[in-house]
Amino acid sequence: MSLNLFSSNFLSDNQHVWLDDKKNIELSIKREDLIHPFVSGNKYRKLKYNVLQAREENKTTLLTFGGAFSNHIAAVASAGKAEGFNTIGIIRGEELKDKVDTNPTLSFAKSCGMTFNFISRKDYRDKSNANFISNLKDQFGDFYLIPEGGTNNLAIKGCQEILNEKDSKFDYLCCAVGTGGTVSGIINASKSNQKVLGFSSLKGDFLNKDISKFATSTNWKLITDYHFGGYGKINDSLITFINKFKSENKIPLDPIYTGKMMFGIFDLIKKGYFKPNSKILAIHTGGLQGIEGMNAKLKKQNKPLIL
Numbered sequence: 001m002s003l004n005l006f007s008s009n010f011l012s013d014n015q016h017v018w019l020d021d022k023k024n025i026e027l028s029i030k031r032e033d034l035i036h037p038f039v040s041g042n043k044y045r046k047l048k049y050n051v052l053q054a055r056e057e058n059k060t061t062l063l064t065f066g067g068a069f070s071n072h073i074a075a076v077a078s079a080g081k082a083e084g085f086n087t088i089g090i091i092r093g094e095e096l097k098d099k100v101d102t103n104p105t106l107s108f109a110k111s112c113g114m115t116f117n118f119i120s121r122k123d124y125r126d127k128s129n130a131n132f133i134s135n136l137k138d139q140f141g142d143f144y145l146i147p148e149g150g151t152n153n154l155a156i157k158g159c160q161e162i163l164n165e166k167d168s169k170f171d172y173l174c175c176a177v178g179t180g181g182t183v184s185g186i187i188n189a190s191k192s193n194q195k196v197l198g199f200s201s202l203k204g205d206f207l208n209k210d211i212s213k214f215a216t217s218t219n220w221k222l223i224t225d226y227h228f229g230g231y232g233k234i235n236d237s238l239i240t241f242i243n244k245f246k247s248e249n250k251i252p253l254d255p256i257y258t259g260k261m262m263f264g265i266f267d268l269i270k271k272g273y274f275k276p277n278s279k280i281l282a283i284h285t286g287g288l289q290g291i292e293g294m295n296a297k298l299k300k301q302n303k304p305l306i307l
Helices: 041-056 071-083 095-099 104-111 132-141 153-159 165-169 180-187 206-214 236-249 258-270 290-300
Strands: 015-021 025-031 061-066 086-092 115-117 171-177 196-200 220-223 278-282
Touching: 015 236, 015 278, 015 290, 025 258, 041 061, 041 071, 061 071, 061 132, 061 206, 071 086, 071 095, 071 196, 086 104, 095 115, 104 290, 153 180, 165 180, 171 180, 171 258, 180 196, 180 206, 196 258, 206 220
Parallel strands: 025 278, 061 086, 086 115, 171 196, 171 278, 196 220
Antiparallel strands: 015 025
16 A cells, blocks of 8 residues: 555645734734645645554554534544545434435445445444443454544544644644544643643533543643534524634634634634734634535525525
8 A cells, every 4th residue: 555645744824814903913824734635734734644653553444423513523434535544434313324314424425335334323322332342343343443523542643733833823623523632732832831622512511531641731722612502513603603604714614613712712702712913823623514414404494505
């Protein structure tokens, strides 16, 4: 197998998006979403060293976990195809078994050669259990395990490469948070004078513990006010914001992660959270493949769609 997709370290461009003239607050966005059409943003960063490790261990199969519209499932399937690995997706929700071809994420993963195993939500909660993993090995043979969302020590190593020297001028580094892996990499690569803000897409503050496991610095804070009801939940005001942002800046945002983060940043600027003369860098972690699935839901609910 030849190493193609992960052969170089991408340095993303920062795009200026906004300047508050009164307080001289500058906002830029790091375009990690442009790394690759299918393995973009933090998914590229998280998978890079895991794929290298799988190759080092002479594994031929990657196995991972995810839900119906998981960015991670789509990225693992695409990366596996590009790098010559078999891929297996353990999918949450037995009812999805007969809906693969009508689900944009799963049908894409299937087109990349991914094999699926659909399990109940109850069984899915055991995905980290040693006995559960052992049973999967009995069922599928030898494989390289990538956890749900891709977060592990190798993923953190990859996410530390998101920042580069030119980013040291920023006072605040903002990142959407799902499992805590990406923001942990940002924290570890940040300068001591920088403040890292993680915008949780999940309800509750339990992610503080998960981030603390991997973060080597304390210059961070988890913002929990912009989850819009929880993971995968959105409302009309968020859709309006995402569409307006794209119209004004020519940058698409996804509704699960980056849309909520950018909404939160603008709201905090309005509320005076950031000091005058601050420079803010928001990390665009990709996830745009999820828009199609969300629009299918919105269409059924007769709601406005995401551009």
